[in-house]
Amino acid sequence: MEWVTIVTMLALVELAVFGLRTGMARSRYEIKAPATTGHEIFERHYRVHYNTIEHVILFIPALWAFAYYISPYWAAGIGAVFLVGRIIYGVSYVKDPASRGPGMGLSILPCWVLILGGLIGAVMQLVHSVH
Amino acid sequence: MEWVTIVTMLALVELAVFGLRTGMARSRYEIKAPATTGHEIFERHYRVHYNTIEHVILFIPALWAFAYYISPYWAAGIGAVFLVGRIIYGVSYVKDPASRGPGMGLSILPCWVLILGGLIGAVMQLVHSVH
Amino acid sequence: MEWVTIVTMLALVELAVFGLRTGMARSRYEIKAPATTGHEIFERHYRVHYNTIEHVILFIPALWAFAYYISPYWAAGIGAVFLVGRIIYGVSYVKDPASRGPGMGLSILPCWVLILGGLIGAVMQLVHSVH
Secondary structure, three states: OHHHHHHHHHHHHHHHHHHHHHHHHHHHOOOOOOOOOOOHHHHHHHHHHHHHHHHHHHHHHHHHHHHHHOOHHHHHHHHHHHHHHHHHHHHHHHHOHHHOHHHHHHHHHHHHHHHHHHHHHHHHHHHHHHO | OHHHHHHHHHHHHHHHHHHHHHHHHHHHOOOOOOOOOOOHHHHHHHHHHHHHHHHHHHHHHHHHHHHHHOOHHHHHHHHHHHHHHHHHHHHHHHHOHHHOHHHHHHHHHHHHHHHHHHHHHHHHHHHHHHO | OHHHHHHHHHHHHHHHHHHHHHHHHHHHOOOOOOOOOOOHHHHHHHHHHHHHHHHHHHHHHHHHHHHHHOOHHHHHHHHHHHHHHHHHHHHHHHHOHHHOHHHHHHHHHHHHHHHHHHHHHHHHHHHHHHO
């Protein structure tokens, strides 16, 4: 499960870096807390950070369920697609929010594969253990 | 622990579906990213999604601690209440935010039971291992 | 791993309490759902809650990776710093958002230590298992 841990930690690094960039944008564009609006570029960084939270909360539990019930190597490989998808998303969104589609797709599709794989794997294990 | 995995994956399916509905509402009501306000119905979907994030981040770690230290079957049963509570919450909130109380209660109460159960279970295990 | 579970459950208690305080502020200052703005004090509670979500989603997976690959006792000790940091953050932010720096530092630094420790620990385990 080392590869799965490494993918998990890299997802956290990405998330923490997006948070850091949001904090730097808050400072640069002088958005005074608790406001979360006031400058378009700050708001883009903020949304990249929060959209990544939306995805990481799906990604991590599903990654581990998939790794346990299906395959840790496939889990890590699908997880690598997610990691790349998030970078594409973060970079393209800040440039132009309208261009966020491909990065979004490369983030949410791996999540669905991992969730449904983990679900099917656990159900099949349950069915097998009954027989 | 298969039932606990299944409950976890179903919570992720609910969360992902709420996210999908928010994305569809963003498109239908033409809320241009990075804005998160601008149409009442979009904002309701957005808040259902984010309120579910607030709860899922409590739910999943507590579910597993409870399953490990108390009982996986009770964990899955209490988790099923949470899953139903979230559906009631999501449906009633979008119709009328003022009606969100019961679904909210059926979400946060299971979380508190799981958190406190997991906490007490781990403390008791620690006390036992000392003797 | 009992200490690690206890630290995890206490982080969830803090997060749930911040959520409860936000709900109480919503009621006191009559912020009607789905709005998340409208009164400065409500907005401070809301941001404390969400900033804690931003950190807890980093904290919990990293805590467990660090506990598994490095040391459960060091993980719990660094986790205790995080728990204290979050209380300082929550109390100082609501009084005056400009004073949130120290509590923020005591939250994000432990997260980085746990993430990088977990990452390095998993990579070293992988390297050792190859030889």
